[in-house]
Amino acid sequence: MALLDVENLVVEFPTRRGVLRAIDEVSFSIDPGEVLGVVGESGAGKSLTGAAIIGLLEPPGRVAGGRIMLNGQRIDDLSPERMRVLRGRQIGAIFQDPLTTLNPLYSIGRQLVETMQTHLPLSDRDAKERAIKWLEDVGIPAARARIDAYPHEFSGGMRQRVVIALALCAEPRLIIADEPTTALDVSIQAQIIALLKRVTREHGTAVMLVTHDMGVIAETADRVAVMYAGRIAEIGPVRDVVQSAAHPYTEGLMGSIPSLEHRVDRLRQIDGAMPRLTAIPKGCAFNPRCPSAFARCGEERPDLLPAGATRAACWLHAGGARG
Amino acid sequence: MADIVLQAEGVTRDFEVSRPLLQRMLSGEARRTLRAVDDVSFSIEKGTTLSLVGESGCGKSTIARLAVGLYRPSSGEIRFEGQPLSAARAQAALRRRMNMIFQDPYASLNPRWRVRDIVAEPIRAFGLLSSAKDIADRVGQLLTQVGLAAADGEKYPHEFSGGQRQRISIARALSSEPDFLVCDEPTSALDVSVQAQILNLMRDLQQQFGLTYLFISHNLAVVRHMSDRLGVMYLGRIVELGAGETLFRAARHPYMRLLLEAIPDLAMVGRTRTPVGGEVPSPIAPPPGCTFHPRCPLANERCRVEKPLHAVVDGVAVACHAVAEGRA
The missing domain is CATH 3.40.50.300 (P-loop containing nucleotide triphosphate hydrolases)
Known part of the structure; x- marks a missing residue:
């Protein structure tokens, strides 16, 4: 059974000019121990999907349809109090900026101990020992000596390690990691990805990894969901999505990334820009920019259809029209 | 050489x-x-x-x-x-x-100026063209060169996306030739x-x-x-x-x-590696x-x-x- 099951999730923002639908019937699932990458450009709805799952949507945003199941239990209609208990214990979160995640006024040891004691029955001494073990686990040198240090005494990469320890210390089954390496330098980025991969594998934690960096996804994820204008355009095993994309948007997105392996004269470019929420085109949201669009694309909105090893929301794959 | x-x-x-x-x-x-x-x-x-x-x-x-x-x-x-x-x-x-293009297209364009004035500023500062019509023509030409429309000059920076703003920055950088x-x-x-x-x-x-x-x-x-x-x-x-x-x-x-x-x-995809240690x-x-x-x-x-x-x-x-x- 899937650990996380998101079914037809709809997130809406009521505004003066009408209701904006930021996430439009998104469905996916994550198995225990699996890493699902969620990619897309700014405004595609990838961070909002993560926020909806952990119950941290900024008002006036609200879940307006569908359901979110964790371990077979519905969690999108829980009261804020019950959600708070669930968060940390069942779902951990890692955000982009480690400085805003950590409380600058408390030592990192105190933050770890407090998090663990909120969710697990631990004595002060046991909690502290465990905190030291977690810091060692995420690669903080001299963990015992630094447990009473404050966040500002650590560098960016070290802080992100502390945040990972904090997200994992109550041993949740699922981690939502929203751009965990974006604020870091490349050499540090690789360390953090390797760390996240190792600790989540060791603890059997499932991860939803939200990022705009396809390179990070390629190395980390088992499966990947590509989002466009609030919907999933394509979802499937990472190798198939990266190397033989079925959706024209995914194909264009992969082609637009400059490669380290070889140099091309011109990068492939998708003309235009992602539509604003106020002006989502009729039919397939990608049709005005799509090189393969035909009449049906401007009329009907495609659902995810089987396309080789992946599933793509694209009429090219209706009734075996193409491969 | x-x-x-x-x-x-x-x-x-x-x-x-x-x-x-x-x-x-x-x-x-x-x-x-x-x-x-x-x-x-x-x-x-x-x-x-x-x-x-x-x-x-x-x-x-x-x-x-x-x-x-x-x-x-x-x-x-x-x-x-x-x-x-x-x-x-x-x-x-x-x-x-010589000119410069900056990283953040949100901070490097004056939000109170119309795009045509932003792009025309170096032309005016260096006195490259004097008549209003010549300047307007040149601004239109620059905006077209960077993939925008000449009519976009009437708009303000907030009406553009990040990529389009960076195009405006490039047009401005090019305006002094x-x-x-x-x-x-x-x-x-x-x-x-x-x-x-x-x-x-x-x-x-x-x-x-x-x-x-x-x-x-x-x-x-x-x-x-x-x-x-x-x-x-x-x-x-x-x-x-x-x-x-x-x-x-x-x-x-x-x-x-x-x-x-x-x-x-x-x-x-699917490969692992040893990252650089240290900071x-x-x-x-x-x-x-x-x-x-x-x-x-x-x-x-x-x-x-x-x-x-x-x-x-x-x-x-x-x-x-x-x-x-x-x-x-």
């Missing part, structure tokens, strides 16, 4: 990072300086792109600012077409021939598909107008796509400098080799000897005490004892 547009020789730039005078007197502390750029030399030939790549704090943006005269070097010299930069900057005729552009992380605030549009546009403009670029980025893949020559920076120094393709095919300096190893790439040290207290030695797998006693000089092999300048001694 091809024309050299910009040449830097032994350029060093220090910043004072001392604590306030009173605190210093009370605690008996000395003044402290941060050497952001340390003895850097390079030259850029006309119509080519030199890229500088490195992690945060390596001094690449300081060099960008030095190159257009926003900072003065603490020592060393920068020459623009053979003349000292400060002298070149004093002449409007030379000053208009420069031949040298300093681009400081021009695409790092943009999404990848938009980044591809901007990079393609910059290459097209380079071919069309024979522009010379100093291109600053932390993204090695972008740098590979853009550069003819490449300088790799670490803690204020250029540790390796040579033809871009040579560096990507056969990097010599251990730092560049580690960087190439560390970068997540689409081709890495960039603080430039306020750089390690002695070769500043990379605490993270370098090849470091020995000599690296810990003696600063390596550049040795040129096959047109690539490398500052590394291990490479010079053949240990790499």
Whole structure:
């Protein structure tokens, strides 16, 4: 059974000019121990999907349809109090900026101990020992000596390690990691990805990894969901999505990334820009920019259809029209 | 020999990072300086792109600012077409021939100005055209060149997306008809598909107008796509400098080799790797000897005490004892 099951999730923002639908019937699932990458450009709805799952949507945003199941239990209609208990214990979160995640006024040891004691029955001494073990686990040198240090005494990469320890210390089954390496330098980025991969594998934690960096996804994820204008355009095993994309948007997105392996004269470019929420085109949201669009694309909105090893929301794959 | 547009020789730039005078007197502390750029030399030939790549704090943006005269070097010299930069900057005729594109297209455009006024500002400042109609025509032409419509000039910056704003920045940079552009992380605030549009546009403009670029980025893949020559920076120094393709095919300096190893790439599906250990040290207290030695797998006693000089092999300048001694 899937650990996380998101079914037809709809997130809406009521505004003066009408209701904006930021996430439009998104469905996916994550198995225990699996890493699902969620990619897309700014405004595609990838961070909002993560926020909806952990119950941290900024008002006036609200879940307006569908359901979110964790371990077979519905969690999108829980009261804020019950959600708070669930968060940390069942779902951990890692955000982009480690400085805003950590409380600058408390030592990192105190933050770890407090998090663990909120969710697990631990004595002060046991909690502290465990905190030291977690810091060692995420690669903080001299963990015992630094447990009473404050966040500002650590560098960016070290802080992100502390945040990972904090997200994992109550041993949740699922981690939502929203751009965990974006604020870091490349050499540090690789360390953090390797760390996240190792600790989540060791603890059997499932991860939803939200990022705009396809390179990070390629190395980390088992499966990947590509989002466009609030919907999933394509979802499937990472190798198939990266190397033989079925959706024209995914194909264009992969082609637009400059490669380290070889140099091309011109990068492939998708003309235009992602539509604003106020002006989502009729039919397939990608049709005005799509090189393969035909009449049906401007009329009907495609659902995810089987396309080789992946599933793509694209009429090219209706009734075996193409491969 | 091809024309050299910009040449830097032994350029060093220090910043004072001392604590306030009173605190210093009370605690008996000395003044402290941060050497952001340390003895850097390079030259850029006309119509080519030199890229500088490195992690945060390596001094690449300081060099960008030095190159257009926003900072003065603490020592060393920068020459623009053979003349000292400060002298070149004093002449409007030379000053208009260099311009800069910044990273953040949200902060670098005045939100209260219409786009046509933003793009026309350098034309007016240098007095390149005088009649209102000529200026309007030229602005329309510039906006079309960067892939916008002439009618977009009537709008304000907030009406545009990040990629379109960066196009406006490029149109403004081109309006004084420069031949040298300093681009400081021009695409790092943009999404990848938009980044591809901007990079393609910059290459097209380079071919069309024979522009010379100093291109600053932390993204090695972008740098590979853009550069003819490449300088790799670490803690204020250029540790390796040579033809871009040579560096990507056969990097010599251990730092560049580690960087190439560390970068997540689409081709890495399902592969694992060992990341570079350690972090960039603080430039306020750089390690002695070769500043990379605490993270370098090849470091020995000599690296810990003696600063390596550049040795040129096959047109690539490398500052590394291990490479010079053949240990790499």
